[in-house]
Amino acid sequence: MIYRLTIDCFHLTAEAEQALQQFRQDRLLGKSRIALRPGGLAAAVEHYRDNASPPLVIVEDDGDEATVLERLGHLAEVCVSGTRVLVIGHVNDIGVYRSLLSRGVSDYFVAPVTAAQLMGAVEALFSDRASAPRGRMVAFFGARGGVGSSTLAHNVAWVMAETTGEEVILLDLDLAFGTAGLAFNLEARQTVGELLGEPDRIDVQLLDRILVKYDERLKLLPSPSELRSWPPIEVEAVDKLFDLIRQLAPLVVVDLPHLWAPWVVHALEQADELVIVAQPDLPNLRDVKALLDGVGQRRGEHAPTHLVLNKQDAYKKTQLSAKDFEETLKVRPVISLPFDPIFGEVSNNGQMLGEAVKNHKLAEAIRQLALLVCRRTPAAAGRRVPAGEMLTAWLKKAKLVK
Ligand SMILES: Nc1ncnc2c1ncn2[C@@H]1O[C@H](COP(=O)(O)OP(=O)(O)O)[C@@H](O)[C@H]1O
Ligand SMILES: [Mg+2]
Structure with a gap:
């Protein structure tokens, strides 16, 4: 199966960047659009305040469990519904793994991650036609x-x-x-x-x-x-x-x-x-x-x-x-x-x-209409909600819980 996905990756370390580069060249992803950006999970949160999140986001973070959870909470707040998240982390602990998965993260990899691991995760998420992202x-x-x-x-x-x-x-x-x-x-x-x-x-x-x-x-x-x-x-x-x-x-x-x-x-x-x-x-x-x-x-x-x-x-x-x-x-x-x-x-x-x-009033009105109907308006930035609540909201948006 050739995947047509849009994937954003936010790496922190050189190893992760290298694995992502290799992942991007996978033949099965030949029709996908994959962007690599530095700055890790924190940069992803900033990025999606003003940009629409794609069906899959891969983020690296080097914080401890509490930090990763808090940042994921912020990410949940700015992502559009249906976005899946893969996390590359630096804490090797089964407890962290379970805790992230139970909160809606699609998979957690302890660094260093390999391209094959990432591809495996994509296949697990998107190989089934029913779960393939639909426009x-x-x-x-x-x-x-x-x-x-x-x-x-x-x-x-x-x-x-x-x-x-x-x-x-x-x-x-x-x-x-x-x-x-x-x-x-x-x-x-x-x-x-x-x-x-x-x-x-x-x-x-x-x-x-x-x-x-x-x-x-x-x-x-x-x-x-x-x-x-x-x-x-x-x-x-x-x-x-x-x-x-x-x-x-x-x-x-x-x-x-x-x-x-x-x-x-x-x-x-x-x-x-x-x-x-x-x-x-x-x-x-x-x-x-x-x-x-x-x-x-x-x-x-x-x-x-x-x-x-x-x-x-x-x-x-x-x-x-x-x-x-x-x-x-x-x-x-x-x-x-x-x-x-x-x-x-x-x-x-x-x-x-x-x-x-370009700057005509009518053109601006049409732009507003376009952003409204494609649900790509920047999420409300600056709204502070406890991380747990945000994750729950996100899980609901991603239809992972009722
Ligand atoms: N706001 C507007 N002001 C002036 N003319 C318009 C406006 N909106 C559409 N038109 C014109 O109206 C005509 C019919 O538009 P069209 O989009 O084909 O209508 P519909 O698809 O509803 O039948 C076109 O010539 C178009 O350029
Ligand atoms: Mg018509």
Whole structure:
């Protein structure tokens, strides 16, 4: 099994650094992104105050048991949920080993560690497909056609790749009218339409081949955007596509068409984060309400649904206000964006807003939306909680205890 993992390593000693260098060159990790940094566990805590933690973090620490536990407590506070931690320590004591494992550390190695030991730990953690990390899926859906849902999906995908440095895949599922290819000025190799028509053919290798690279981090699976009559799309085919795509990148943005079909409803329910985009008028209000009452209710409590109001003030005299939406829906829009011709201007040039105008207010609002939905906001720094409590919180986040 070839692993596609993102791993951060924080070493203290030269021996550990050497073992990690060798570990990084393992053939099985050829498709993984592995960063080596000095400073050990303490540096990791500082690093994740401002950066998202990947699925696996390897840290070295030379402190005694109490120090390591305290530092791990701080690490737990700043890591995103699902992050596993391997510790290289300098205390050779079975008691320490047990105590760390019981608190959610995936494995503890007494220095000097070898590359083979580290690889063994990776295999134990990730060889099972069910435990392989799955990319976070963010779906965009317009309450009505033309509200700007695709435009926001494209821009958010671009910003995610830009600000997190992680790989992002943008999946355009608007088979007839998709615009991802146009927006990024890219030619499709094969399209989502063909794939969904023959779900048996879909596998990771095929997907890897047909994904179109926008840059090092952002890849696209464009739609055919042809007015052919596509065979009906099966929910199972879409499910398989999602499952495989999520093995290929830590972040997946799905642009859904404004359609009411079983597979679309399924996608709306399955996404980790759902962004409903609406324009501030009465039909949009009615449809957002119906969506929140239906799909929104069926989504689990850990799968948030966000409302974005777009194109405010395009029709000043007749529009509703954000307050009207909030009062009726009991949901506050996470952002409200004004109508601004700049969207059309940059799109005519095949650019994303953040590329064309870096410090624009709208670009900043989209950046905030992107950070919110990929859950990569820096954790609350400086909050002081006793180490034991923090570890428990972390275990809960990592779903290791109830
Ligand atoms: N805030 C905005 N101000 C002005 N034009 C916008 C804004 N958001 C989107 N647009 C434009 O609206 C049009 C429709 O957007 P699109 O993203 O295709 O909508 P949807 O996917 O919801 O059907 C596009 O031409 C786009 O450039
Ligand atoms: Mg669209």
